Amino acid sequence: MLDLFAAEGVLEPLPGGQGTTWRAGDLVLSPGHDGSGAWLAPVQARLAVRLDEAAPRSLRLALPVPARDGSLTVDGWAATRFEPGTTPCDDLPTLRATAHLLHAHLAGVVPDRPDGLDARTDRWTVAERQAYDADAALEATAHRPEPGLADLVAALVAGLDGTDLGREQLVHRDLAGNVLLDVTGVPFVIDLSPAWRPPLWAEAICVLDAVLWHGAPAAALEEWRHGVERQAMLCAALFRVLSDQPCDVERYAVLGLAG
Numbered sequence: 542m543l544d545l546f547a548a549e550g551v552l553e554p555l556p557g558g559q560g561t562t563w564r565a566g567d568l569v570l571s572p573g574h575d576g577s578g579a580w581l582a583p584v585q586a587r588l589a590v591r592l593d594e595a596a597p598r599s600l601r602l603a604l605p606v607p608a609r610d611g612s613l614t615v616d617g618w619a620a621t622r623f624e625p626g627t628t629p630c631d632d633l634p635t636l637r638a639t640a641h642l643l644h645a646h647l648a649g650v651v652p653d654r655p656d657g658l659d660a661r662t663d664r665w666t667v668a669e670r671q672a673y674d675a676d677a678a679l680e681a682t683a684h685r686p687e688p689g690l691a692d693l694v695a696a697l698v699a700g701l702d703g704t705d706l707g708r709e710q711l712v713h714r715d716l717a718g719n720v721l722l723d724v725t726g727v728p729f730v731i732d733l734s735p736a737w738r739p740p741l742w743a744e745a746i747c748v749l750d751a752v753l754w755h756g757a758p759a760a761a762l763e764e765w766r767h768g769v770e771r772q773a774m775l776c777a778a779l780f781r782v783l784s785d786q787p788c789d790v791e792r793y794a795v796l797g798l799a800g
Contacts, residue, residue: 668784696799
């Protein structure tokens with residue numbers, strides 16, 4: 542795999558994510574790519590180049606790197622160009638501004654729903670589909686061992702009222718933790734996790750994750766407790782609760798999202 546990507550240098554683990562991403566020279570290597578997302582890399586590459594050519598830069602995106610034979614995955618691994626000098630961004634206003642910018646750009650470069658999204662079967666995609674199907678969400682807890690999970694999911698589902706969350710488009714469903722700042726302070730987005738959903742839903746996930754895992758204050762959830770924002774947050778919470786394996790039920794319950 543390393544030879545096919547022409548990876549050089551000593552392998553070193555990178556922080557964040559699932560703890561399975563590695564750096565080799567000027568490449569970042571990440572597993573979990575089964576080939577069903579091959580459509581995404583060309584889109585991401587074109588947008589990454591366009592953003593880097595903008596003056597002034599306001600947003601950047603990791604650039605995919607193909608293997609020697611032109612393939613975008615090798616034995617389930619994919620590569621992007623390593624950006625030196627970056628620092629993690631946990632500032633919630635910056636994360637939300639990044640979400641708005643990124644989704645505006647994605648709406649322009651991907652006007653129609655990619656067929657490749659239907660081929661994805663990873664646990665996050667499965668949980669995403671369940672979050673938008675009340676019956677599937679409830680059924681998903683039937684064989685889960687976490688105490689209180691079924692009640693939490695039932696309470697979240699009970700709060701849904703069918704409100705339209707807005708136009709669907711290509712979004713990044715895992716922004717918090719995947720935004721860095723480059724050496725000039727420009728947001729640099731990595732690990733693009735695609736979904737065809739409303740941007741408000743993706744932003745709700747970003748806010749929820751920032752509160753749960755990245756030190757944002759719980760008060761950041763207050764504006765998400767009413768109206769269409771609450772509906773987006775309920776769907777976001779269902780997605781996270783169902784995709785977390787195992788799920789820390791109490792961590793979600795204390796936020797009172799279903800109340």
